Amino acid sequence: MKSLKKQRRIQxxxxxxxxxxxxxxLIWYASQDAFQFFRAPSEVIAAPPPSNEVxxxxxxxxxxSLKRGxxxxxxxxxxDGGATVPVVYTGILPDLFGEGEGMVGTGSYVNGQFVATEILARHDETYMPAEVIDALKEQGVYVEPET
Structure with a gap:
C-alpha cells in the first residue's frame, strides 16, 4: 500500500x-515578439538583422536628410557618428522631431533601410534616451548638454 501512495505522489x-x-x-514562445531590442546604426550596418525582426x-x-514625400x-x-541608416516612416512625426535631434524608432530593417512603424523624439531640450546616449558615447560623438 505504501508503494502505491509513493508511486502516485511521484506521478x-x-x-x-x-x-x-x-x-x-509556451509563454516564452508567445512573448518573443514582445521583446524589442535596441540597436545603434553601427550595429545595424555591421550585422544586418533579418527583415522580419522588429x-x-x-x-x-x-x-x-529629412525629406517629406x-x-x-x-x-x-x-x-550615431559611425554609421548612417536610411529610415522611412509613414505617419505624423512628434512635434519635437527635427534634424540634429535624438530619436528612437521601432520597426524593421528591409532592403537596406529601416522601415519605422513608430518614431519617438525627445520630450524637452535636454532629454535623450539612455540607449542613444550610450551609442553616441561609444562613437565619441555625444556632447553633454549645458545646464
Missing part, C-alpha cells in the same frame, strides 16, 4: 513539473 510531481515546463515554453534603432537625425510619407537618416 503527480512529474505531471506538475511537466505542466510547468510546457507552460513556461527592433528599435536610435541616434541623431542627420542634418539635411506625398501624404504622410517621410524619409530621413539616423546616425
Amino acid at each position: 503527480i510531481i512529474a505531471l506538475a513539473a511537466s505542466a510547468l515546463a510546457v507552460s513556461f515554453g 527592433f528599435r534603432i536610435g541616434g541623431l537625425v542627420s542634418e539635411g 506625398e501624404g504622410a510619407a517621410i524619409s530621413f537618416s539616423v546616425t
Whole structure:
C-alpha cells in the first residue's frame, strides 16, 4: 500500500513539473515578439538583422536628410557618428522631431533601410534616451548638454 501512495505522489510531481515546463515554453514562445531590442546604426550596418525582426534603432537625425514625400510619407537618416541608416516612416512625426535631434524608432530593417512603424523624439531640450546616449558615447560623438 505504501508503494502505491509513493508511486502516485511521484506521478503527480512529474505531471506538475511537466505542466510547468510546457507552460513556461509556451509563454516564452508567445512573448518573443514582445521583446524589442535596441540597436545603434553601427550595429545595424555591421550585422544586418533579418527583415522580419522588429527592433528599435536610435541616434541623431542627420542634418539635411529629412525629406517629406506625398501624404504622410517621410524619409530621413539616423546616425550615431559611425554609421548612417536610411529610415522611412509613414505617419505624423512628434512635434519635437527635427534634424540634429535624438530619436528612437521601432520597426524593421528591409532592403537596406529601416522601415519605422513608430518614431519617438525627445520630450524637452535636454532629454535623450539612455540607449542613444550610450551609442553616441561609444562613437565619441555625444556632447553633454549645458545646464
